[in-house]
Amino acid sequence: MTPKHTVDLLILGMGAAAELAAIYAYDANPKLNILIATKALKGKGGCSRMVQGGFNVVLDSSDSHEKHFMDTLKGGQYINDQDLALTLVEQATPTVKELETISGCFFDRRDDGHIHQKAFAGQSFDRTVHKGDLTGIEIISRTTEQVFKRRIPVLEETRAVELLLDETGTVVTGALLFEMRTGKFIVVEAAATLVATGGGPTQYRFHAPGPEKSADGIAMLYRAGAVMRDMEMIQFHPTGLIIPGSVVAGALLEEGLRGAGAHLYNGKGERYMKTYAPEVAERATRDVVSRSAYLEMIAGRACPEGGVHIDAAHLGADFVLKNFPGMAERCAQFNYDLANGRVPVSPSAHFFMGGAAIDKDCYASLGKLFVAGEDAGGVHGANRLGGNGICESCVYGRQAGISIAKFLASKENRTIVKTAPKMAERMAERLAAPLTATSGTSPLENRRDIQETNWLQVGVVRNQKDLQSALDSFTGMSENVAKAKVSGSQAYNMIYNVHLDTLNMIDVSIMAATSALQRDETRGAHTRSDFPQQRDDYGLFNTFLWRGESNLPVFEKREVIFKHKSLETCQQFKK
Amino acid sequence: MQSKQTLRKVKIYRYDPEKGGEGQFSTYDLNIENPAITTILDVLIRIQKEQDPSISFRYACRVNMCGSCGMVINGREGLACKTNVSHLPAGQDITLRPLNHFPVIKDLVVDMGPFFTKYEDALPFFEPKMKHDEPYIIKADDPKRVDIGMATDCIACGCCVSSCTMVNNHEGYAGPAALNRAFTLLADERDALFVPRLTRALESCYNCRTEFNCTEVCPKQISGTRSIKYIQRLAVTHLKELKPLEAHPAEELPPKPPKEEPDTPCCCKAGHAADPSRRSFLKTAAGMVGIASSVGIAGVLGVAAVAPTLASNPKQWVPAGTLKDFPVGGISTIMLSYTRTQGFHSAAVNAPILVRRDSETEFLCFSSSCPHLGCSVAWDPLSARFKCACHGGAFDKDGNVLAGPPPRGLDRLPWKIEDGIIKVEVV
Amino acid sequence: MKTPEMESREPLQWGEIDPYRRGRAHVGMWAWLLQRISAVFILLFLGLHLAYTYKPFLQFMLFLTLIFHAALGIRVILLDCNLVNIKYQRYLIPWVLGIGLAIMAVVWFIIY
The missing domain is CATH 3.90.700.10 (Succinate dehydrogenase/fumarate reductase flavoprotein, catalytic domain)
Incomplete structure (x- = not known):
């Protein structure tokens, strides 16, 4: 029988977004039962730790939120969700200050004792806060300690594999976790679930995030039926x-x-x-x-x-x-x-601009589901500015923590919804199949196939023909991937973990390829050799998608809403 | 292309939790073409991919920022992703082994639980002094920040703890990583927990033996020893401020385990106590050495203190020889052999004395022990003086000092003649 | 799914099945260890010295172990009080030992 936990708040991932959410939710209500599940050791996984450059934030009096906002929109080629981008730049300032005053980070100083800000590409002001050239270590080490201080329990090397849903399929009731050390599945039911596992487009041959990343959160959200957006936008550093x-x-x-x-x-x-x-x-x-x-x-x-x-x-x-x-x-x-x-x-390959569609309080499209960090989309539009990544994770982690605490303040929200019967068991059974399979491809080969196909056909520069052929191979591959064979025992079986990774990679690849086919222009990170121009008369939309009946994505193009800044202002903005 | 030169033997420690036991090394042959740009992590990944998919190791970021892949590489702790094959001596096999002092989960994967337990004991978290909305204004060249330097860059990989020979022998020793974090917070003027943290650190910081193993292996070039020394100095300068510890609020809170935990994930029930037989042996051994040393010191001191008071008592007359043995006008050295009884203790004594015979009935007897440091003094007929070989002391034939460091002349011994036998009074 | 019983191995100890460990230069550790061992020898030679009042060989050995012990002790004091930057710790050992032995040589020849 699978062990089962029941908590108020389940946080998947342990990067900046997850840790700040845990800290702020705890501070708002220390009585909350919070549980963090991370794929790696405490505070060691994820890309936040690997942040080098720094954190874009407006601190100087000659800088302004307006400028940062415009830089972000310009960088994102106008298709950002303006609400989200505005929240990002406005909340970045208090977030950075609180990283110093609450978590104890210490960023590099200028000679006069104020925080030093350095130059990053694509910005009208030198506003990147940093600690040497390894900023992530400082942020994650300090916030991890704050999690220790608050005695928030952490399940180490326990990765989330699927989100659990209630019978209607519209409310997230928790997640199915997989404990890597023992090879056991664990069911956690929660009154609120925050997905903050981070992305990491490792489905390319050449990738910047650590190989343990595999866009788990994005794939899980997609499979659970959440509405995703801008999945064609994958940044290459x-x-x-x-x-x-x-x-x-x-x-x-x-x-x-x-x-x-x-x-x-x-x-x-x-x-x-x-x-x-x-x-x-x-x-x-x-x-x-x-x-x-x-x-x-x-x-x-x-x-x-x-x-x-x-x-x-x-x-x-x-x-x-x-x-x-x-x-x-x-x-x-x-x-x-x-x-x-x-x-x-x-x-x-470096970053998913796309992800689950959220609002500025991190509510996603399913009940009791919150998403923050790289798993969420829309903040960066078609391209992310350097230094806005850790900024997004921290700011939206903080937003999520605050809004989840508010959400759980009501007694009604704090009740646990029953998971659809047998759902977890069936998932576990299906996922464990490769361990007992007698034939099938090796997950390592599957991963290589996915990476090569993506790199060559859904890579930096794409075209209609390649994308279509990639999509065809992916649909074929997804069969193979699910039918992989893994030998060896359950305890700390790295190959089995690669198998779980490939399951996510293939879903993300399908999303990226199908999404990329929808955009017949070059915009930001999405470059089409058959449509080399940016077409502002055509391309000002976002591709929203969710999983359809036949396991293939269903699309909807929605016009960008120029809520705070008009298209003209954006186009005319010069750095 | 495979040639003798590029083929390396890789020995990897294997432990299977389902089988248990002690674990053993498995050997693999791997062709490494370009050792200068091949990391140990690459070696592991390649072996896993090409030869043995069952090996387990841990890694995450692969650019030495996460500290997941710490292991013992050819006898030295390091990060697999930061150590290149070319960093190892060319003739050696590549030998990979899990970190010391942590329970082994499987192969090279260890349970870092004990590390974090000790880490948390050192109160490794920032606690603001007061609510502050703006970041502190601290100059870049503030001496305290200069002291802290890059020590906050610790990635908690556990290499230092593994390399330390003390952590496992002292129950309360937090180890280099935890103390390093304590140091960075103690030197941080923004932090409020100075006294409790220092008190806490004080309990363990003197367990450091200044071995520098942690400093040598740290992949981030942090010196744990330096941090510990800093705490030791702080402890001396702030001795009066230290008070008995109250528990930090974080510790008073009951830990909040999630509800309903039938069999909580815990793959490592055993092993935390760390090797009881070895521990007890070490304790016994340490005890024995301690006792032996104390007895030794006490003995030496005791003898030094007691001996002088006893020395004056047991005088006795010892025969030195018949009158015939001593030519008139000559000086002879003779060896006295007698039993000295002092308190409960008797000892056979062989002491040389110097006898000068001036006439039939006139004798002079000297102790041959130099009053300087007790070396033997002998008559040198050439220079007609008594000479001490040790430090150049010289005495005339009456025993008065002529040269050298002796503070006084030779000690004269009382003598008498009984029945043609000359007797000397000695101690 | 059945999960087999698993047990983690007790921690490996420093140097346990570690073929290359001995050959490695843990300079500071040896300095510490030799200082402690020299203390035992000092006791030994001191005892012998008291028992046999004057034996040049014993005196020499006692002196030597004392100097050795003191030099390494002074090394720790220098590091404790931050009189020498810790980054020079490796060089410190030959220096204190060298200076100690030099002093010893001078003193030895002055006395005798």
């Missing part, structure tokens, strides 16, 4: 390290390097960004820089290692070593000299 044959390949060199003035060169030694974005060159937004690099690469002007070169040496070796010690060290480990030489980089 332009500067992922090229390391042949290593799992570290794709790890990032932070954007601050470009912000500080590093140059990019193609194989011929030309600063190609000058042709793609004459005004800002390397300080263009990530979508532009990645696309340009990719176009250079397929035009045959790649460097010998297969990508392009980033050069920070002209900034002075001392400057680089002082300001980017973590990056220099990361390069040095693989025999690259960041301070004195050029380092080969390539676009690397």
Whole structure:
């Protein structure tokens, strides 16, 4: 029999969004029974920890929320949910301050003792708060300690595999968890469920997030029937390290390097960004820089290692070593000299702009369901600015914590809804099948197939034909993936975990490919070689999708609502 | 392409929780073409993919930011993702083993529970002094922040605890990682828990033996030893402020386990007590050494204190030889052999004395023990003086000091002649 | 689904089945360990020295162990009081030992 827990609030994930939600929900009502389930060790999983650059926030009196808001809309090519983006920039300020005053983070200071803010690409003001070039460690270490302090129980190495629903299929009643150490399934029923597992588009050959990420939350939400949006928008970070044959390949060199003035060169030694974005060159937004690099690469002007070169040496070796010690060290480990030489980089899959549709209090489209962080979509539109990612996680984690505490204040909301009978058991049985299967493909091969197909056909630059063929292969693959065979015991079976990952990856890939087919233009992170222009007369919509009857996504294009800023204001905005 | 040069033996520790037992090494051969850019994590992933899918290890971020992949690599703790094959000595096999001092869940995967328990004991969390809306204004070159430096970058990988030889021998020792975090908060002027945290840390910070193992293995170049020394100094300078501990509110709260836990996920019931036989052996051994040392010290001190008071009592007359043995006008060294009875203790004594015979009935007897440090003094006929070989002391034939460090002349011993035998009074 | 009984192995100990551990340079650890061992030898030689009042060899050994013990003790004091930056801890050991032995040599030749 599967063990069962009943709690008030179940938080899936333990990154910045999940931890801040736990902290704020607890502070609002310490009597809440909160349970955190994380795929990794306490506070060690997730991408928040891997944040290098920093946190965009308005602190300076000569900066304004207005400017940050406009930068975010401009960066997102106007299709952001303006409510969400406005909440992001407005709430970022108190969030950062509370990270310092409540959680005890300590960000780098200026000489006068105020928080230092550095330059990031695509911004009209230097507003990125940071701690050296490894900001995520500071934020996550400190917030994890605050979770310890509040004695919020954490299930370690226990990943969520499916959301549980009531009989009507419209209310989330909890989640089915899988404990990796023992190979047991656990049922947790909760009065409110927060999905904050983070995304991590690891379904590409070249990916920036750690390989343990697999867009679990996004796939779970989709399978549970939540409304998703903008799933075609997958950001590629332009500067992922090229390391042949290593799992570290794709790890990032932070954007601050470009912000500080590093140059990019193609194989011929030309600063190609000058042709793609004459005004800002390397300080263009990530979508532009990645696309340009990719176009250079397929035009045959790649460097010998297969990508392009980033050069920070002209900034002075001392400057680089002082300001980017973590990056220099990361390069040095693989025999690259960041301070004195050029380092080969390539676009690397990095972030889902899309995700579950939420409102600014993190309510998703199903009852008792909250979503925060990368699992949610709409904040960033078609492209995310560097430094807005950890900002989203923290701000919406905080929003979620506050609004969940409010939600659970009513007695009616705090009751547990009954899960549809036998639902968890059937899920567990289906998921455990590969362990007893006698034949089937290896999950490692499945993962490689998904990654290759995505990289080649749903990658940085896409076209109708490739997308269609990818979608066809995905539908075929999803059969194979579900029928994989895993040998070995249940205890800490890494291959079985890869199998669970691939189940999520394939769903996310299908969403991305089908969504990408809906947008016949180039906008932000979505580049179509058959429609190379951004079409503002056509493309100002968001693709909403949810799981239909035949397991394939159902679409609805909805016009962007220019609630706070009109299209003209956005178009005319210059940095 | 596979050649002798690129083929490396990889030995991986295996433990299967369903079988139990002690665990053993499995050996794999792996072709590593470019060891300079191949991490140990790559090695593990490749072996898992190509040779043995059943091996288990833990990793997450793969860019040394999460601290999940700590293990003992060729006898040294490190992160698998941060250690390249080329960092290991070329001739050695690659030997991978789980961290010390943590229960092993499977293969290279350990239970970090004990780490976090000790970590939490050090009150590792920020507690604001007062409600503050704005971040503190602290200059970048504030001495305290300079002290803290990068020590807040700890990623809790457990390498330091594994490398420490003390953590497992002292029940209350929080270990380097926890104390490092305590240090960063103690030096943080924004924090309110200075006194309780220092009191807490005080209980364990003196268990550090200044071995620097934690400093040597830390993948983030944090020195646990430095942090611990900092706490030790703080403890000395703030001795008066320390009070008996009240429990922190976080500890008074009952832990809130989720309701209905039939058999809570806990795969590690055993193992936390950490090796009772070894522990008890160490305790016994430490006790024995302690007792032996105390007895030794007490004995030495006791002898030093008691001996002088007893020394004056048991004088006796000891025959030195017949008159014939001593030529007139000559100086001879003879060995006295007698039994000294002192209190309950008797001992055979062999003491040389110096005898000068001036005439038939005139003798002078000296103790041959130099009054300086007790070395033997001998007559040197060439220079016609008594000489001490140790530090150049010299005495004339009457025993008066001529040169060197001796504070006084040679001690004269009383003598008498009985029945043609000369007797000397000795102690 | 049936879950088999699982038990985690008790923690591995420092150096247990660790083939390369011995060859590794844990300099500070050896400094500590040798200092403690030298204390036992000091006791031993001190006892012998008291028993046999003067034996140059014993005196020499006692002196040597004392210097060794004191030098390593001073190393810890220097680090405790932050008189030497901790990053120099590896260099500190040869330095204190060298200075100790030099002092010993000088004193030895002055006395004798």
